[in-house]
Amino acid sequence: MKEILELLEKDARLTAEQIATMTGVPASEVKKAITKAERDRTILKYKTVINWEKFGQEQVWALIEVRVQPQRDVGFDAIAERIYRFPEARSVYLVSGAYDLAVLVTARTMQEIASFVAQKLAPLESVLGTVTHFLLKRYKEDGEILDGEEKARRLPLTL
Amino acid sequence: MQNIRSPISQRVMKISPSGIRRFFDLVSSMEDVVSLGVGEPDFVTPWHISEAGIYAIEKGYTAYISNYGLLELRQELSRHLKSRYSLDYDPNSELMITVGVSEALDLALRAILDPGDEVLAPEPSYVSYMPCTILTGANFIPVPTTVENEFKVQAAEIEKRVSGRTKAILLGYPNNPTGAVMDRAGLEQIAELARRHDLIVISDEIYDRLVYGVEHTCFASLPGMKERTIYLGGFSKAYAMTGWRVGYAAAPAEFIEAMLKIHQYTMLCAPVMGQMAALEALREGEDAVKEMVMEYDRRRRAIVKGLNEIGLPCFEPKGAFYTFPSIESYGLSSDEFVERLIVEQRVLAVPGSTFGECGEGYLRCCYATSLSDIEEALERMRRFVSSL
Ligand SMILES: Cc1ncc(COP(=O)(O)O)c(C=O)c1O
Numbered sequence: 074m075k076e077i078l079e080l081l082e083k084d085a086r087l088t089a090e091q092i093a094t095m096t097g098v099p100a101s102e103v104k105k106a107i108t109k110a111e112r113d114r115t116i117l118k119y120k121t122v123i124n125w126e127k128f129g130q131e132q133v134w135a136l137i138e139v140r141v142q143p144q145r146d147v148g149f150d151a152i153a154e155r156i157y158r159f160p161e162a163r164s165v166y167l168v169s170g171a172y173d174l175a176v177l178v179t180a181r182t183m184q185e186i187a188s189f190v191a192q193k194l195a196p197l198e199s200v201l202g203t204v205t206h207f208l209l210k211r212y213k214e215d216g217e218i219l220d221g222e223e224k225a226r227r228l229p230l231t232l
Numbered sequence: 233m234q235n236i237r238s239p240i241s242q243r244v245m246k247i248s249p250s251g252i253r254r255f256f257d258l259v260s261s262m263e264d265v266v267s268l269g270v271g272e273p274d275f276v277t278p279w280h281i282s283e284a285g286i287y288a289i290e291k292g293y294t295a296y297i298s299n300y301g302l303l304e305l306r307q308e309l310s311r312h313l314k315s316r317y318s319l320d321y322d323p324n325s326e327l328m329i330t331v332g333v334s335e336a337l338d339l340a341l342r343a344i345l346d347p348g349d350e351v352l353a354p355e356p357s358y359v360s361y362m363p364c365t366i367l368t369g370a371n372f373i374p375v376p377t378t379v380e381n382e383f384k385v386q387a388a389e390i391e392k393r394v395s396g397r398t399k400a401i402l403l404g405y406p407n408n409p410t411g412a413v414m415d416r417a418g419l420e421q422i423a424e425l426a427r428r429h430d431l432i433v434i435s436d437e438i439y440d441r442l443v444y445g446v447e448h449t450c451f452a453s454l455p456g457m458k459e460r461t462i463y464l465g466g467f468s469k470a471y472a473m474t475g476w477r478v479g480y481a482a483a484p485a486e487f488i489e490a491m492l493k494i495h496q497y498t499m500l501c502a503p504v505m506g507q508m509a510a511l512e513a514l515r516e517g518e519d520a521v522k523e524m525v526m527e528y529d530r531r532r533r534a535i536v537k538g539l540n541e542i543g544l545p546c547f548e549p550k551g552a553f554y555t556f557p558s559i560e561s562y563g564l565s566s567d568e569f570v571e572r573l574i575v576e577q578r579v580l581a582v583p584g585s586t587f588g589e590c591g592e593g594y595l596r597c598c599y600a601t602s603l604s605d606i607e608e609a610l611e612r613m614r615r616f617v618s619s620l
Contacts, residue, residue, distance in 0.1 A: 080530075094537050095530035095603070229580055230256045230269040232359045232408075 074106050078115070081107070085119040124219050126211075134179050134208035135186045138172040142199040149173060152199045161189050172204070183207065247363045252586055255570060259580050266609040268597040269580040271408065273472035273553075277509070278520040281471060284512030288505040295504065299496040301329025301480070302507040308514045309465075309480060317450040319458060325485040328492055329510075331502045333438045333466040333479040335495070338364050340434045340462045340481060343490035344400060345370040352393055353402040354385035355588030356409050356556075358436065361402055362588075370399070376590040379558065382547050383412035387421035394425075400432040403451060406439035409587045409596035410556040411549020416449045423454045434462045438479070439552040441470035441521055444529045446550045452482070462487050469552075470521050471513040476506035528553050531599040531606055538610040539597070543617050553600040556584065560593040562620050570595065576619070577612035 076096055080087055089107060093100035110116040125132045141152045149167050156176060157165040164177040176194070180186045186205070195203055211219055259265045276282075300306065306323035313319040321327050330336040337360060345351065347369030353361050355374040365372040375390050377383040390401060401422065405414040426433050435451040452461040466479035479502075481491060495501075532549070539546045539557045546557035559569050566583035573579050584594030599606060 091534070091603070094534045097533060227270055227272060227274065228256075229259050229265060229267040230252060230582070231271040232250070232252070232582065232586065 074110075077103060077106055078110065081116065081119075085121075122215050122217050124214075126219075131181060132179055133181065133183050133186055134177065134211065136206045136208065137176040137178055137190060137194065138204040138206070139174040139176055139194065140172045140201040140203070141174060142201055143173075144199060152197065155197055156194065159189070159193060161186075161193075243367055243369060246366050250359065250586070251567070252582060255574060255580065255582075258571070258574055262574075262578060265574070265578045265580055266605050266612065267580040268599070268601065268606075268609050269582050270598050270600060272474040272600065273469065273524065274600050274602065275472040275524055277472050277476070278513075278517060280516060281473065281509050281513045281520075285476070285505045285509035288508035293504045293508055297501050297504045297507070299492055299501055300324075300327070301502055302504065302511065305329055305507050305511045305514070306480075308511055309482070312514055313450075313463075313465075313482060317453040319450065319453055319463075319482070321482045322485070326488055327480060327482050328488050328495065329502045329507055330479045330481060330495065331477045331499055332468060333436060333464045334360065335499060335502075336464045336466075336479050336481040336491075337361070337434070337436060338367075339491040339494050340464065340483075340487070341365055341368050341370070341402075342494055343487060344432055344434075344462075346399075348397060349399040350395060350397045351400050351402050352390055352398060352431075354383075354390075354404070354407075356383070356407075356584060356591035356594070357402075357587055358404050358408045359586060361404065365402070371397075373398075374588055374590070376588075377410070377412070378590070379547055379556075383407060383410035383556070384414050384418050385422070387418070387425050390422065391425055391429075394429050394431075398429065398431060400434055401426060402434045402436070404436040406437075406443060406448065406551025407554075408439065408552055409554050409582065409584070409591065411552050411554045413443055413446055413549075413551040414449065415446075416454075419449050419451055420454060423451070423457050426460060427456060432460050432462065433457065434464065436464045438464065438466040439469055440465065442525060442528060442553060443551045444525070444532060448551070459484055462491075467510045467513055470524075471510075471517050472524065473506075473509065473513065476503070476509055478502055478506040478510045528600065531601075531603055534603060535597065535599045535606050535610070538606070539613075542610060542614040544595075544613065553598055555597045555599060556591075556594050557597060558594055562617065564620075566592055566595060573613065573616055577616045579609045579612045579616070 077092055080092055089103040090100050093103045143149050144151055153165055156162055161178050162176050163179050166175045168175050178186055190203055190205055306327045309327055310321050310323040313321055341364050345368040349370040350373050351365045351370055352373050352375055354377050362372045373393050375385055377385050433451060440448045452458045452463045462481060462483040464481055468474040535555055536546055536548055544557035546555050549555055566585045570581055570583045582596040584591030
């Protein structure tokens with residue numbers, strides 16, 4: 074099961090038959106394992122990592138540090154949920170250190186992000202303060218290097 | 233050169249240039265070729281290893297070093313061979329670092345052979361074995377292996393060819409080009425024979441880490457064999473370090489001393505930055521090796537299944553990263569098959585005959601390439617064989 078998940082994490086387009094061939098596990102079992110993982114949300118989604126800059130579409134990213142006041146009984150979870158429900162929030166993490174929540178936000182312009190912070194995030198009741206860092210360049214995304222793809226520089230024929 | 237009488241030495245003239253040159257020229261003018269013709273990993277060197285090499289250069293490790301090679305690396309290798317194969321090699325006198333297994337092989341042969349001596353070696357085998365033997369003036373006596381025995385060499389076949397001039401047996405398992413792995417029992421029979429006929433064994437175990445579902449038996453670890461074995465090991469394949477040019481030889485001091493004599497006058501030393509990177513590989517590279525082996529194993533299953541399905545029967549290879557499918561039923565020589573496969577479907581494989589006469593009727597297909605390339609190659613090969 075672990076190997077099936079690892080393979081799919083690297084390449085979501087692998088078919089059950091391909092995974093079966095590579096692992097030696099019968100295809101019917103691979104299918105069953107995948108279906109089960111999809112049902113219990115071990116597999117959340119199949120996505121594509123896209124280099125939007127290459128496509129020519131501007132995309133602005135910001136990492137927002139959020140300091141919050143934890144609430145009785147629910148701790149940070151309730152405020153985290155208030156934030157992660159916004160579609161602008163691509164990733165939301167609770168972190169240790171000088172602030173509490175790290176929120177990764179994308180939008181088409183800096184203006185959009187600024188207004189998201191000013192209008193939506195900062196005014197939330199338990200938010201004590203925010204610091205916004207705009208991303209200047211994305212080098213590596215989800216394990217993939219965006220520029221300068223590493224092609225094996227091999228001769229086509231060696232003995 | 234008109235007025236130079238016989239400008240090239242007889243020995244060099246005896247070596248035929250590699251016949252695959254023309255395939256190389258053929259594909260370099262083409263785009264969209266899928267190559268199963270490589271003999272090295274498609275992974276780049278794990279970054280922590282490359283980083284160690286860069287660090288070495290930054291720190292000024294850019295000079296000659298001991299002919300034997302970096303002492304720390306020999307010490308680490310000594311520990312490595314002890315823990316993997318329970319072998320005791322003294323890092324000061326029984327181990328030397330070479331410019332790849334390529335150099336170690338050449339040194340071993342030159343150190344032990346005189347003109348007229350004979351070397352027995354299984355075929356199909358790695359392309360360097362025969363020419364390096366011939367360059368010493370010795371004779372290369374191939375011992376054919378067959379698919380019926382999964383290309384494991386049979387002790388009886390070796391013994392049949394032993395003569396008064398036989399000096400050594402040259403083994404290369406896991407095998408390039410067949411992917412065959414010797415089992416312990418088979419090696420024990422060869423050990424017994426080596427003892428009986430007082431033969432030296434040169435064992436090229438560069439693919440020792442690349443085995444799938446079976447254990448690699450190190451020849452020198454068999455009882456009584458360390459004293460008559462020259463063990464050749466490398467970094468190129470297991471750690472994806474072909475370009476760094478580092479390998480090593482482990483053998484009784486008498487052999488190493490003789491090999492070192494040649495090495496110090498012809499090579500001086502292997503590149504120090506490569507040796508520093510190799511040290512990092514030995515110390516911290518285990519996870520990377522395991523991950524790459526797992527990945528090769530997946531591709532191995534995919535290509536073996538695929539080849540068998542499209543009508544290119546192939547036994548299940550248990551080591552290295554090669555498959556050796558049979559093309560016998562198509563009535564083409566392996567050379568013709570490969571040439572037409574390139575021209576008609578732009579897939580490159582290596583003719584089995586490159587690796588010795590008994591490789592005729594087979595192809596070497598390397599699976600150290602991405603799964604999508606393997607699938608594309610299989611689909612094109614399917615089209616090709618169904619057109620025959
Ligand atoms: C069987 C065998 N021995 C030795 C070598 C050469 O290895 P190195 O890079 O260590 O010189 C190769 C490379 O293809 C090989 O296949």
